[in-house]
Amino acid sequence: MIFKEIVEFIEDLFGECEKPIPLHSPIFCGNEKKYINECIDSTFVSSTGEFVDRFEEMVASFTGAGYAVSTVNGTAALHMALMLAGVKSGDNVLTQAVTFVATTNAITYCGAHPVFLDSDRDTLGLSPEALEAFLAEYCEKRDDGFTYDREMGRRITACVAMHVFGHPVRIEEIKSVCERYNIALVEDAAESLGSFFKGRHTGTFGNLGILSFNGNKTITTGGGGMLLTNDAELAKKAKHLTTTAKVSHPWELSHDSIGYNYRLPNINAALGCAQMEMLPLFLEKKRELSIRYKKFFESLGVPFVSEPVECRSNYWLNAIILDGVRERNEFLEYVNNNGVIVTRPLWTLMNKLPMYAGCKTDGLENARWLEERIVNIPSGVIM
Numbered sequence: 001m002i003f004k005e006i007v008e009f010i011e012d013l014f015g016e017c018e019k020p021i022p023l024h025s026p027i028f029c030g031n032e033k034k035y036i037n038e039c040i041d042s043t044f045v046s047s048t049g050e051f052v053d054r055f056e057e058m059v060a061s062f063t064g065a066g067y068a069v070s071t072v073n074g075t076a077a078l079h080m081a082l083m084l085a086g087v088k089s090g091d092n093v094l095t096q097a098v099t100f101v102a103t104t105n106a107i108t109y110c111g112a113h114p115v116f117l118d119s120d121r122d123t124l125g126l127s128p129e130a131l132e133a134f135l136a137e138y139c140e141k142r143d144d145g146f147t148y149d150r151e152m153g154r155r156i157t158a159c160v161a162m163h164v165f166g167h168p169v170r171i172e173e174i175k176s177v178c179e180r181y182n183i184a185l186v187e188d189a190a191e192s193l194g195s196f197f198k199g200r201h202t203g204t205f206g207n208l209g210i211l212s213f214n215g216n217k218t219i220t221t222g223g224g225g226m227l228l229t230n231d232a233e234l235a236k237k238a239k240h241l242t243t244t245a246k247v248s249h250p251w252e253l254s255h256d257s258i259g260y261n262y263r264l265p266n267i268n269a270a271l272g273c274a275q276m277e278m279l280p281l282f283l284e285k286k287r288e289l290s291i292r293y294k295k296f297f298e299s300l301g302v303p304f305v306s307e308p309v310e311c312r313s314n315y316w317l318n319a320i321i322l323d324g325v326r327e328r329n330e331f332l333e334y335v336n337n338n339g340v341i342v343t344r345p346l347w348t349l350m351n352k353l354p355m356y357a358g359c360k361t362d363g364l365e366n367a368r369w370l371e372e373r374i375v376n377i378p379s380g381v382i383m
């Protein structure tokens, strides 16, 4: 029986691992304890300290982003990115229905309305054709240079493209559509640290991009995020607004706008520095795992989600595509009862969540197809 074979193969791959074998757990085998102890010894565990600067420099250097500004988590980074992209209350923001809820929540934090568009079946992320088709059919560029939803009159300020499970979306084409319609592009690269599109790191194509360092990601700071941009002015604003908009002064305590306490504590950044040192090895190990999975699933005739052409994916979460919702449910049920590995289906499409049920969508044909078939399997680093 194919389900049994899959479970046995994964159990074999992960060897002595705890049971059930998790989807993705963190690994601490470098300088984590050393740096955290340094942090404690210095007493700089909170809002300032040298690890924050070091961590930001390491991420900027690895990704090639002009600037990296750390935040308390990826959701806060997304909220800040959307505000800096000019998203205002009452605007529309275009995004994909296939995403984690944080993408959509961040749009709502700005008082804006999400619009859910279709995905490509190979990248799993936002389809540039769906984006173009939606804009051509339902929107218009007006004399002020901005694009508006024709029916509702709302300005379309930004588009958020998300690199699903670390597989890069067709970001160049998405960027070119956004530029034509004068729409800011924000990349939700929460899952794609170490993923590249034509040699350039995901999260560095848009006006702004974000990363997450939540415990289930490729590297972790416990909780944490990072804002990426090549725009010096935006980076300066991001640093200011994420650190309560405090005016720099030797003794006065003053703030010049409504800021946010979104900064990453130094103790989390210390963990991040140690994890960044391990990142190349983690990526190598994750690639080895994906190659073994690909070979195995090909031998079974089960489609395995591989990196798109001209892309290098971090394979954050490996995914297989089952025959349909019936086979998917049977597999999830078998695996849950069996208790050896952890698996999960794709997120419920955003437009099906009760708080987003009234939002505008296109046909979401591919999104629905993917929702019925995708299953994630254990993807953590095997040392």
Ligand SMILES: Cc1ncc(COP(=O)(O)O)c(C=O)c1O
Pocket (backbone or CB within 6 Å): 073, 074, 075, 076, 078, 099, 100, 102, 103, 162, 188, 190, 191, 211, 212, 213, 214, 223, 224, 225
């Ligand atoms: C696509 C996506 N966006 C945003 C986030 C939010 O990041 P965080 O959990 O660090 O707030 C996550 C994951 O956690 C994510 O997977």
